[in-house]
Amino acid sequence: MSTRPITAADPAAVARAGFDDAMESKITALLARYPTAQAALLPVLWLCQERYGWISPGIMEAVAVRLGVSPAYIQGVVTFYTMFYTAPPARYVLQVCETLSCAVCGAKDLLALLERRLGIKPGERTADGSFQIVGVQCLGACGNAPVVQVNDDYYEDLTPARLDSLLAELGRAR
């Protein structure tokens, strides 16, 4: 499985974005699924994050206008959920599960490897912006512990050696 890297959009470009026609037509299609505009919020935010890589204040404002709620409201929703990035992410976000089954099945060893190989801990990112580590809660793949989610993709039944190979593969990918 080859994981797609994230290309975070330039902040200046997304401030006060307003949506182009392609986005607009997707948003309109989403709005048709719900009786209220507000219910389309999470799908619209996903659309924005897929397009821009993160949710900037400018995007929050544009979404607020589009859906008819206050920008503060959007901020409240965006920051409630852990998966929306409110700062440009690294190209590969290594989400390491830290909860019970993974914890007792070697998650610590994976983190140790990541620190050895990349020099960073959870909450940090590499200087070249290619990797960042986030400690996350149960990913729902406990039978294949320990598990790491890289961007959209699950990598399961990991050992430090397998994780090492994965890093190498991602590092080579362009």
Place this chain on the structure above:
Amino acid sequence: MSAEAVLLRARGNPSGRTLEAYLGAGGYEGLRKALARVPEAVVKEVSDSELRGRGGAGFPTGRKWSFVPKDHPGPRYLICNADESEPGTFKDRELIECDPHMVIEGIAIACWAIGAHTAYIYIRGEFVRWARILEQALDEARARGLVGRSILGSPFDLDIWVHRGAGAYICGEETALIESLEGKRGFPRLKPPFPAVVGVFGKPTVVNNVETLACVPHIMTRGAAWFASIGRSRNTGPKLYCVSGHVNRPGVYELPLGVTFREIIEQHGGGIRNGGKLKAFFPGGSSAPIMTAGDVDVRADFDGCAEAGTMLGSGGVIVFDESVDIVAAAANLAHFYAHESCGQCTPCREGADWCMDILDRMLDGHGRSADPDTLLRICRFASEGMTICPLGDAFALPISSMVTKFRDEFERRISTASPRPQKKLPALPWAGQRPGFGD
């Protein structure tokens, strides 16, 4: 008792996911049968099967469907809860991976039964792959007239949409899920009113787990009596047990509801890894009282677990061998619940945070003699109605049971060393702010 694969019959067959394969295996016959009967008859069939919710609460499904008021002008909604975030639980993604059409068919039958023309599959944000699988399956179904206008040539219209969450365990709680679906922070609602009467968009709503819905087509094709013949009274049907932790063969196992934990752990899970010994296990995800090795002969069904002072919950069996430090496990869970608390109500927000601090301090070597009883006090006042939703109970039950059943491990952490130095507090995880506009 049959060990027939019903729910996971397509597992192991990579092309078993397609509509063709599903139809070939007799798929959508249940929907056809349901549409030929009145909705009340479908509700009765499911009630007679004694199917109980597979998401964790174990509420009788037919009874939940019957709570939808008949005289309400509508619209009504069905929500498939695919938020699967309970630690130790990974069965719903297995179902979606192997047989998404079984889930879709179950949704469609449920919609017919309660009079809903719109259903949403609320799937946790991390399950990107499985959301795509569902989208593809829905595309196939729409193309074949199984979803959309006048499904299967009947006058029944039905839309099913996939709606992704974005990282919040609390959104597995049905009212928090509804809030999230409405485009808000996932704050559980006060009950009453209950979702069947006032749900999403203020309308009657039924929220059912993926596995629960996957059972429904089989109840329709093979009958309630067949379903009820698996397991025992009020604990019927096949169940997907998730086994994880220190076993040789972790994974999802479809077994008749009510086998013992011994059978699950030893026979199917392959016993403790490296020839070790069982120390403790969680029977149904981490939000239930922990069980010790002496509890392996408890029946893994709703009533069996309740009689043993725990809960079957989602059926996520987490197994610990003797290498596990119970205090560390408790701390791990405290971190989980403190992180996942929505923050609305006082006992959960403060209590989970406080438990986490105490347990971290004990692991750090600065436990105090009052700590075990303080933990019990916190758990007592974060459960049994003190909170808006059961997340308080979800941390109180495991932590208090660990303190009670493994008290000596906690006592051993009490130190006579000097008090802990000032804790270094982490930076705010969301720091998009400039402090004060006038500073």
Place this chain on the structure above:
Amino acid sequence: MPRLTIDGHEVEVAAGTNLIEAARAAGIEIPYFCYHPYLSVVGQCRICLVEVVGQPRLVIACATPASDGMVVKSESSARVKEAREAVMEFLLANHPLDCPVCDQAGECLLQDHSTSEQGARFASHMVETRRTFPGYERRLLGPHIIQNQNRCIYCSRCIRFTREISETGQLTYTSRANHAFIDTFNGTPFDDPFSGCAADVCPVGALTIKEFRFRKRAWRLRSTASVCPGCSIGCSVFIDHHERIVYRLTPRGNAAINATWLCDYGRFLAETLNDQSHLHPRHRVEGKPVRLSWGDALRMFADELRSARTLRVVASANLSNEELFLTRELFGRHLRGEIVVPVHQGQQRRMKNGRGEWLHSTDAHPNSGGARRLGLDIVGEEALARFLYGAADLTVILDPDAHPFLATAEALRLVKVGLSIACMRSEHPIVHAASLMLPVPTLACNEGTFTSSTGTVQRFDMAFPPPGETRPLWIVLVALARELGIATLNLAGPAEVFDLMAGNEKAFAGLSWEDLAGTRVPSRLEQQHVG
């Protein structure tokens, strides 16, 4: 109407009443933080737990409607006391020991409820480091609000206020669980026109008023019932004062007009009530202002009135009904002068009443309604200028703040033609035109009534006696009438003036001065517990 029993006391309430209000009707106080009679119910704080006989678990009183035959136990239940003690412990677990430096002290619900809900021998085993929010401990959230997130108890009242009442939606929770905090969007200022109300509804010192910060301990303040002078809506307020200084205006409950709210414009007029630079009567001698006694000043005034053939009076829609009535009688009927009441249409002001309806006003005065109903001539700027044009023997300006036009150079020029007498309070350019200047105090040192835009007559009381030699205008007018020998206007106090009005004017028929004080005005501390 359901009939229920609370702690052994029977009470009958309207259908749909929640148990907090039902208990209040029975004279029992159930503690609460997140509940507010004018905001949505969220049931978050969990302090209002009560026992309902027959139900296995405790329930929250705010979200439980009273039903017939219900038996409720609050303080009489040991389970309830235990539960509330624990909730208080949770709330105090991460709450900083800020009382000595926190403005909320003395009017803080956390202080109040921890005293009543935690037993005298209660001791918590909480020894952990409290969570803090660096950078959010004395943060200027908006032009009038200082935030200290460490003190926040997450009741969400402030957020609900901005969503449901002021409708700006400017406040939100950000992040989640034990690191959630209150914020505006992306650091933008909290410039909601009702931002002060967010500090009012905050039960603790997480949101406080910048202008009031560290100035006075709440328990030192005396609260006097008054009416906001900012516009014609006439919101009920308290003037909170100590030792003859006004420290703040706070809202007073009035379901018909302002619920428990006050807009920022009105609220921050508080400082103008301390703006008093004229303390003694003065007249011009060779162009310079010289002090004289009240006796001399009134005699001078009366002389001018007797000898003037043409008299014009600029009254004001800021004056009380009593003052306007006396003005009309004295200067109008008896002295046959011409009177105008200028009314300035300014910025639109809004207020939400207790039914959630918006009231609007662009009328910048508290008593245009009174002036209109007394039959006085209401004029705008142009007509005012024309009124002042040309020579009259005597011009009397009863209130320099009657209209912004009076502060202009043009007005000064017009008024300087001929003789003029002005009632003065603060620094105002019109003083240069006046040959006799009489000192009057601010609203805080007066008493009387205003008539609001909705036609409601409302009384305002005297917070403290007039400073220096200032005299409220109604006293000046009565004294002047006495000097001129007009017996019918020789009245002892505003009550008598009001009763005279009530007897003669259709607009005041059936009202009485005593009744307007009417239902006992809740004290400031009682207010704190209401909302």
